[in-house]
Amino acid sequence: MEDKGINPWVSTEYSQPEYVRMIENIHALNENLIVRVEDFSLFYGDKPALKRINLSIKKNRVTAIIGPSGCGKSTLLRAFNRMNDLIPNVRIEGRILIDGEDICKKDTDLVALRRKVGMVFQKPNPFPMSIYENVAFGLKIAGEKDRARLDQLVEKSLRQAALWDEAGDILDRSALTLSGGQQQRLCLARALVIEPEIILMDEPASALDPISTAKLEALIYSLKKDYTIVIVTHNMQQAARVADYTAFLLLGELVEYDETRKIFTNPTDKRTEDYITGRFG
Amino acid sequence: MKGWDKFFALASGLCVLIIFAFLFWIIFIIARNGAGTISWEFFTAAPVEGMTEGGIFPAIYGTVFLVLVMTVFLMPFGVMAGIYLAEYAPQNSRLTQAIRLAVNNLAGVPSIVFGLFGVGFFIQYAGRGLDRTLGLETVFSQPCLLWAAATLAILNLPVVIKTSEEAIKAVPLEHREAAFALGATKLKMIVRVVLPQAFSGILTGAILSVSRGAGEVAPILFTGAAYYLPYIPKLPTDQFMELGYHIFVLSTQSPDVDKTQPLLYGTILVLLLLTLALNTFAIGLRVRMRRKYGR
Amino acid sequence: MKRGERITNSILEGGLKLSALLAIFLIFLIFIFIFKEALPIFTNPGVRSEVDLRDLFASSVWQPVSDHPRFSLLPLFLGTLKLSLIAILFATPLALGAAIFTAEFAPRALKETIKPGIEILAGIPSVVMGAFALLTLASVLQGIFGWTMRLNAVNAGIALGLAIVPTIYSVADDALRAVPGSFREAAYALGSRRNQAIFRVIIPVALPGIFAGFMLGLGRAIGETMIVLLASGNAAILSLDPALSTRSFSATIAAELGEVVFGSTHYAVLFFIGALLFVITFIINLIANLVVERFKVRLAGVA
Ligand SMILES: Nc1ncnc2c1ncn2[C@@H]1O[C@H](COP(=O)(O)OP(=O)(O)OP(=O)(O)O)[C@@H](O)[C@H]1O
Ligand SMILES: [Mg+2]
Numbered sequence: 001m002e003d004k005g006i007n008p009w010v011s012t013e014y015s016q017p018e019y020v021r022m023i024e025n026i027h028a029l030n031e032n033l034i035v036r037v038e039d040f041s042l043f044y045g046d047k048p049a050l051k052r053i054n055l056s057i058k059k060n061r062v063t064a065i066i067g068p069s070g071c072g073k074s075t076l077l078r079a080f081n082r083m084n085d086l087i088p089n090v091r092i093e094g095r096i097l098i099d100g101e102d103i104c105k106k107d108t109d110l111v112a113l114r115r116k117v118g119m120v121f122q123k124p125n126p127f128p129m130s131i132y133e134n135v136a137f138g139l140k141i142a143g144e145k146d147r148a149r150l151d152q153l154v155e156k157s158l159r160q161a162a163l164w165d166e167a168g169d170i171l172d173r174s175a176l177t178l179s180g181g182q183q184q185r186l187c188l189a190r191a192l193v194i195e196p197e198i199i200l201m202d203e204p205a206s207a208l209d210p211i212s213t214a215k216l217e218a219l220i221y222s223l224k225k226d227y228t229i230v231i232v233t234h235n236m237q238q239a240a241r242v243a244d245y246t247a248f249l250l251l252g253e254l255v256e257y258d259e260t261r262k263i264f265t266n267p268t269d270k271r272t273e274d275y276i277t278g279r280f281g
Numbered sequence: 282m283k284g285w286d287k288f289f290a291l292a293s294g295l296c297v298l299i300i301f302a303f304l305f306w307i308i309f310i311i312a313r314n315g316a317g318t319i320s321w322e323f324f325t326a327a328p329v330e331g332m333t334e335g336g337i338f339p340a341i342y343g344t345v346f347l348v349l350v351m352t353v354f355l356m357p358f359g360v361m362a363g364i365y366l367a368e369y370a371p372q373n374s375r376l377t378q379a380i381r382l383a384v385n386n387l388a389g390v391p392s393i394v395f396g397l398f399g400v401g402f403f404i405q406y407a408g409r410g411l412d413r414t415l416g417l418e419t420v421f422s423q424p425c426l427l428w429a430a431a432t433l434a435i436l437n438l439p440v441v442i443k444t445s446e447e448a449i450k451a452v453p454l455e456h457r458e459a460a461f462a463l464g465a466t467k468l469k470m471i472v473r474v475v476l477p478q479a480f481s482g483i484l485t486g487a488i489l490s491v492s493r494g495a496g497e498v499a500p501i502l503f504t505g506a507a508y509y510l511p512y513i514p515k516l517p518t519d520q521f522m523e524l525g526y527h528i529f530v531l532s533t534q535s536p537d538v539d540k541t542q543p544l545l546y547g548t549i550l551v552l553l554l555l556t557l558a559l560n561t562f563a564i565g566l567r568v569r570m571r572r573k574y575g576r
Numbered sequence: 577m578k579r580g581e582r583i584t585n586s587i588l589e590g591g592l593k594l595s596a597l598l599a600i601f602l603i604f605l606i607f608i609f610i611f612k613e614a615l616p617i618f619t620n621p622g623v624r625s626e627v628d629l630r631d632l633f634a635s636s637v638w639q640p641v642s643d644h645p646r647f648s649l650l651p652l653f654l655g656t657l658k659l660s661l662i663a664i665l666f667a668t669p670l671a672l673g674a675a676i677f678t679a680e681f682a683p684r685a686l687k688e689t690i691k692p693g694i695e696i697l698a699g700i701p702s703v704v705m706g707a708f709a710l711l712t713l714a715s716v717l718q719g720i721f722g723w724t725m726r727l728n729a730v731n732a733g734i735a736l737g738l739a740i741v742p743t744i745y746s747v748a749d750d751a752l753r754a755v756p757g758s759f760r761e762a763a764y765a766l767g768s769r770r771n772q773a774i775f776r777v778i779i780p781v782a783l784p785g786i787f788a789g790f791m792l793g794l795g796r797a798i799g800e801t802m803i804v805l806l807a808s809g810n811a812a813i814l815s816l817d818p819a820l821s822t823r824s825f826s827a828t829i830a831a832e833l834g835e836v837v838f839g840s841t842h843y844a845v846l847f848f849i850g851a852l853l854f855v856i857t858f859i860i861n862l863i864a865n866l867v868v869e870r871f872k873v874r875l876a877g878v879a
Contacts, residue, residue, distance in 0.1 A: 081462060115464035125455035127474060138463040141473060187459070194463065286770045290681040296673025297682075297690055303738055304697050307708050361595035369592060382865060383599040389792060389861035390606065390854065391799020392702075393826045397850040400833070401609040435602060442599065468585050496701025499801040499826070503833050525703040525802075532707050532806060545707070553704050560699035564692045 034059040034198065034228050035080065040094035040104075042075055042084065049075045051252045052094070057198075057245075062220060062229045064243030064260065066236065068275065071249040073232040074122075077200050080230065081117040082110055098198070115142070118196035122203040124183035126175035126190070131167050134175045134186055138194040153193055161189035162219050181212025188219065192227075199223070201231040205238065217242050236276055240264050248272045308557075311549050318547025332509065332531065333540040337548050339510060343426075343521035344555075347501070348494045350430035350517055355437055355490060360483055362438075363445025368471055388439035392499040399432035399504035400424075420518050427517035429505030436500055437490035444489065448482020449475055451570070485566045492559035496552065498525040508534075524552040603858075610854060613847035616839075626841040632848070638812040638823070640832065640842045647845050649852075651812040655729070655822040659804060660797035662733025662818060663740060667797075668790055670737075671744035675786075679752035680774055691749070698742035706806030709735035714807065721819070727809030729822040735803045740793040747792055747868070751785020752778060754875050784871040791864035795857045801826040825849050 035057035042050040049072045057063050065073045075084065082103065084090045095102045103113055115138070126134050135154045136144075144150060154171070158164040163185045167178070175186055184204060191199060201220075205213040220229055220242050233239050239246050240260060247257040248269075256263060256272045267273045326336030362384075370377040408422035421427070452475045460470040476483075498506075507520040508530055514521045528548050535541035616623040617632075627647045635648040678690050714731045717723070721730075755778050763773035779786070804810075809821025810831060829846050836843045 083458065083462060086458065086461065110461075111464045111466055114462055119462035121455060121458065121462075123455060125453075125459045127456055127459065128478060137460070137473070141460075141463065141465045141469045190459075190463065284769075289771045289774065290677070293673040293677035293681060296670045297677050300670055300674055300697065300738075300741055301693060304693065306712075307700065307705070310708065310712050311704070358595045358598055361592050362598060365592040365596040369589065370596065380596050380599055382862070383603050385865045386858060386861045387599055387602060389795050389799075389857055389864075391796075391801065391826060391857055393799065393801040393829050394606065394610065394850050394854045394857075397610050397613075397829065397833075397847060398606045401613045401847065402605060405613070406609065438599065438602070442596075466581070466585060468588060492699060493701075496699075496703065498701075498703045499830055502830055525701055528703050528707055529802065529806070532710055545711075549704055549707050552701060556699050556701055556704075557696065560696060564695050568688075568692070 032059045033057065034099060035230075036095075036097040037076075037079075038095045038097065040079065040096055041092065042072075042079060043091045044087070045089045049252050050079070053254045055247055055254055055257050057228065057230060059228050060224055060226075061244040062224055062231060062242050063245045063247065064239035065230065065232045065247045065249060066234070066239050066275075067249035069234075072252045073249055074202050076249065077119075077202055077230060077232050080198065080200055081114050081119055082108070083119070085110070115194050116196055117198045117200060118191035118194065119200040120184070120187050120191055120202070120204045123207050124180055124187055126178070126183050126186050128174065128176055130172050131175050131178070131186060132171040135189050135193050137190060142194070154189075157189040157193040158186075160192050160223070161185045162215065163189055179212070181208045181215060184208060184212070184216060185219070188216075192223075196227070198228045198230065201229065203232050203234060206234065213238075236264075236278075248275060250275070308553070311546060311553055314543075315546035315548075315550025318543045319550065323547055324551075328509065328544075331536050333535070333537050333544070335544075337524070337527060337544075337551065339513060339522040340524045340527040340548070341551070342513060343506075344495050344524045346514065346521060347426060347430055347433070347505075347523060348491045350426060351433045351437070351494045352487065352491060354431055354434035355441055356487060358434075359438055359441025359486065359490075360445045362442045363449060363483075364471060364476075366442065366446045367449035368467070368475070384439045384442050387435075388443075390436075392436060392497050393502075395432050395436045396500040396502055396504060398435070399428055399500060403428040403431055403504065424503060424505040424520060425518045426505050426514060426521045429501040429521070430517070432500045432504050433494045433497060436497065437493055440490045440493065441483075441486040444486030445479070445483050448479035448485070448570070451482065452478045481566050481570055485563045485570070488559050488563040488566070492556045492563070495559070496525055496556050498523075498529055501526060524548060524555070528552060607851070607854060610847055610851045614844050614851050616841070616844040617848055620844075623841045623844055627845060632845070636814045638828070640845065641835075645842065647841070649825075649849065651814040652823055652825050652828055652849070654814060654816065655808075655812065656798060656824040656826070658729045658816060658818060658822055659733050659736060659808065659824050660794060662729060663736035663797040664790070664794055666734050666737030667741045667744055667793055671741045671789070671793070672748055672786065674741075675745050675748035675752055676774065676779075678749055680770070680778070694742050694745050697738070698746075700739075702739055702800060702802040703806070705735050705739050706803040709803065709807035723819045725809055725819065725821045727807060727821055729808060729818040729820065732804050732808035732822065733818070735807050736797050736800055739800060739803060740796050743796055744789040744793040747789030748782070748786045751782040751789065751871065754785065754872070755781045756875065781875075784867045784874075788864040788868045788871070791860050791867070795860040795864070798860070799826055799853055799857050801830050805830050825853050829853075 033056045037053050037055045040050060040053045041048060053076065065076060067073050078084045079092070079096060080098070080103075084092075092104055094104070096104055098113070098117065102108075127137065132154055135157055136150050139150055139153060155164060155168070158167060163182060166182060167186070175183065178186060184207070205216050208216065217238065220231065223229060231243065243260045245258065246260040246263040248255045248263065250271055256267060256269045258268070263272060264276060267276065323336040324341065325338050327339050328337065329335035366377070366380065370380065404422060404424060408428065411417075411421040412419065456474050456478070457470055460474045465473070501523060505520055506523045506526040510520060510522050528545065531541050531545040531548060535545075617627065617629070626645060631647055632649050635646060636650050637646040637648050638651050639646040674690065674694070678687050682690060709731055710727070713735060714726050717731050717734075718726050759777055759781060760773060763777040768776065804824045805827040808823065808827065810823045810827055811821035812823040812828075813820050829849055832842070833846050836846060
C-alpha cells in the first residue's frame with residue numbers, strides 16, 4: 001500500500017516535545033499532508049466543544065468525520081475555515097496548519113483562507129439569485145468583471161458539479177426553483193468556481209433523497225483528483241463509501257483516526273467499534 | 282364559550298367594531314363629499330379667485346417635490362444606521378443601547394417640535410451660516426423646500442432605521458455564512474447578499490415615510506410651506522405649496538366657506554387617497570415579507 | 577484583503593457608525609437649538625421686563641398680542657391636560673379591547689384583517705383627521721349634546737383619541753403576543769376559564785407593555801398639533817370644562833409662530849413652550865421605552 005509509513009495518526013495526549021517532533025517528522029516525510037491540527041481545543045463560552053485534537057489530513061483524499069450528534073464534528077470542520085469566528089464568545093487553543101501556515105493567528109487573512117478552503121453546508125443555501133449569479137458570486141466579489149471569463153468559469157464549475165446538463169439552459173432562472181439535490185450541487189459549483197484547495201462538506205447529503213445522495217457521492221469521488229475533501233456525515237455507509245480516511249469524534253475528543261477500511265473492519269478503540277456497530281449514538 | 286367568556290369576547294369585539302366604524306365613517310364622509318370635486322381640471326389647474334375656485338396642481342407638485350428631496354436626505358442615513366445596528370453594533374453595549382433609546386425617543390418627539398427645530402437649526406443657524414459664508418442675500422436663511430424636506434427627513438429617520446434594521450436582521454444566517462465561506466468580506470456580504478434581500482423591507486420603510494412626509498403639516502408650517510404661490514417652485518430654495526397645508530389653509534382661512542367647501546373636501550380626498558395607497562402598498566409588502574420568512 | 581480595501585472598509589464602516597450615532601446627536605441638537613431660541617426669557621433684560629418666570633406659571637391670561645401682552649402658560653397647560661386626558665380616556669379602552677380581541681378571541685382570518693385595518697387608521701394624516709373633526713364630528717357631537725361651542729375639548733379629544741388608538745393598540749398587541757404560550761396553557765391546565773386566564777394571567781404579565789403603549793399614546797396626544805389646531809376652537813380659557821373651546825401648547829405654537837417677530841418676547845416664549853413640550857414628551861417616551869426594554873428582557877428570561 002503506497003500510504004505505508006505515513007499513517008495519519010491520532011493522540012489525545014499532552015503535547016510533549018517528543019510528540020511534536022513526531023509530527024514534524026511525519027510532515028517532513030510526507031508533503032502530501034495539507035492540514036495539520038495540533039492540540040486544538042475550542043470553547044463556546046466556558047463549554048469545551050473540542051478537546052486537544054491532533055490530526056493530519058492528506059491531500060487529494062477524502063477524509064470523513066463521524067460521531068454522534070453534538071460531538072463537535074461541525075465545530076471541527078468550521079475551524080478549518082474559521083467560520084466559528086462568526087459566533088460570539090468562541091475561544092480557541094492550539095494550532096491548525098494549512099499548507100504549513102497557522103490559520104488560527106489573529107492576523108490571518110480570512111478572505112484568502114476561505115478562498116482556499118471552500119465549504120458546502122448541510123442545508124442547501126443558494127442565494128435567492130439566478131443560477132448563474134450564484135456560481136459567479138465568488139468571482140464577482142473578487143473583482144472579476146470579464147464577462148467571457150465569467151461565463152467560461154461558471155460553465156466549468158457547473159460541469160464539475162455535474163449540473164451543467166440540467167441547468168446549462170436555465171442559467172437565468174432563480175436558483176430556488178431547483179430541486180434540493182440540484183441546489184446542493186449548485187452550492188458545490190459555487191464553492192468550486194474559486195478553485196479552493198480544500199472543500200469542507202457538513203452533512204451535505206442529509207437533506208437529500210437517495211438518488212441525489214448517490215449523485216453527490218459519485219461527484220465527491222470524482223473531485224478527489226483535484227481537491228482535498230473533508231466531509232462530516234452521520235451516515236456510516238456513506239463514510240465507508242466515499243472516504244479514504246475516517247476520524248471518529250466523541251464528546252469533543254478524537255477517539256480514533258485511520259484508514260476508513262481499518263476503522264470499519266478493525267477499529268482499535270472499543271468506543272469506535274460500539275459506534276460503528278450501532279451500539280450507541 | 283359561555284357566560285363571562287362570551288361577554289368579554291363580545292365587549293372586546295365591540296371595541297374593534299367601534300374603531301372600524303370611525304375609520305369607515307371618516308373615509309365615507311370624505312369620499313362622498315370629495316368625489317364630486319375630482320376632475321382633470323382639479324388636478325391640473327392652480328387655485329384662482331382667492332382659492333375659491335380652480336385646482337390644486339401646485340400643492341400636488343409641491344408635495345411630490347418635497348417628499349423626493351426628503352427621501353434623498355433620509356434614505357442614505359436611515360439605511361446606513363439600520364445596517365450598523367443590525368450588523369455591526371455590539372449587542373448589549375452601552376453605546377448600542379443609547380442609540381436604540383435615542384431612535385425610539387426621536388420617534389416620539391412631537392412633530393411641531395421638529396418644526397421649531399427646523400426654524401432654530403436649519404433656517405436660523407445653518408441657513409444664516411450658509412448665506413454668510415457664500416456671501417448671499419437671503420437664500421438659505423428663510424423658509425424653503427430644502428429645510429422643510431430636511432426637517433421631515435429627521436422626523437422620519439426612526440421609521441427608516443427601524444424598518445431597515447428589521448429587514449436586514451430577517452435575512453437568514455445561511456446566506457451570510459455562504460457568502461463568508463466564499464471569501465466575502467463583511468461589507469461585500471452586506472452589499473451583495475443582505476441588502477438585495479432586505480430591499481423590500483427597506484422599501485416598506487421608505488414608502489411609509491413618504492406617506493408620512495406627505496401628510497405631516499406641523500413640521501413644514503414655518504420651514505417652507507406657502508399659503509399661496511403664484512408660480513411653480515423650481516429650486517429647493519423656493520417656497521412651495523403642499524396638500525396637507527393647503528387643507529389647513531382652506532379649512533381655516535377661506536374668505537368664503539361655502540364656496541371653498543367642495544375644494545376642501547376634494548383636497549382632503551386626494552391626500553387621503555395618496556396616503557392610503559402608499560400605506561396599503563407598504564402593508565402589503567410587509568405582509569408578504571412576513572410570510573416569506575414565516576414570521 | 578488588500579491594504580487599500582481595508583482602509584476603504586474602515587472608512588465605510590465608520591460612516592455606518594456615524595449614521596447610527598446621528599440619532600443621539602439629533603436628540604441633543606433638537607434640545608439645544610430649541611432652548612437656544614427660548615434663552616432670552618432667562619437672559620435678555622428687555623424680554624425679562626415683558627415676561628418673567630412668575631408670569632409664565634402664575635398668572636392666568638394668555639394674551640400675547642396686545643399692548644400689554646400677557647404670557648401665562650396656565651390656560652395652555654390646562655388645555656393640553658384636558659385634551660390629552662379626553663383622548664386617553666377615549667382611546668385606551670378601545671385600543672386595549674381591540675388588542676385583547678385580536679390576541680385572544682379573534683379567529684385567524686379576522687386577526688389578519690384587524691391589524692392592517694388599524695395600520696390604515698394610523699396612516700390617516702392628522703390634518704385629515706382634524707378636518708374631519710372640524711367639518712363633521714363637531715356638528716354630530718353638537719347635535720347630540722347641544723353644546724354652545726361647536727369646537728371644544730371633547731371634539732378635539734375624540735379625534736385625538738382616534739389618532740392614538742393605533743399607537744396604543746400596536747404596543748399592547750405586541751405585549752399580549754409576547755406572553756409565552758406556556759403561561760396560557762398553565763392557566764388552562766389549572767381549569768381556568770378563558771376570561772380568568774386573560775385577566776388573571778395574561779394581562780398581568782403583559783401589563784408593563786400595555787402601560788408602555790398607554791404612555792406612548794399619551795406622549796403623542798400631548799404633542800399632536802394639527803388635530804387640536806383644527807378641532808378644538810383654540811380659545812385660551814382657564815377652565816376644566818370639556819365643553820369649552822380649548823387651546824393646547826402645540827396648537828399655540830402652530831397658530832402663532834407664523835406671525836411673530838423674530839427675536840421678540842413672544843417668539844422666545846413660543847420656543848420655550850416648544851422646549852417644554854420636548855422635555856415632557858421625552859420623559860414620557862423614555863419611561864415607556866425603558867419599561868418595554870425591561871419587559872422584553874424579563875420575558876426573554878422566561879421563554
Ligand atoms: N453556537 C454555539 N454556542 C454554544 N454551543 C454550541 C454552539 N454550536 C455548537 N455548540 C455545542 O458544541 C457542541 C458541538 O456542536 P457541533 O455542532 O459541532 O456538533 P455536531 O457533531 O456537528 O452535531 P450534529 O451531528 O448534530 O450536527 C454541542 O454540544 C453543541 O451544543
Ligand atoms: Mg453538525
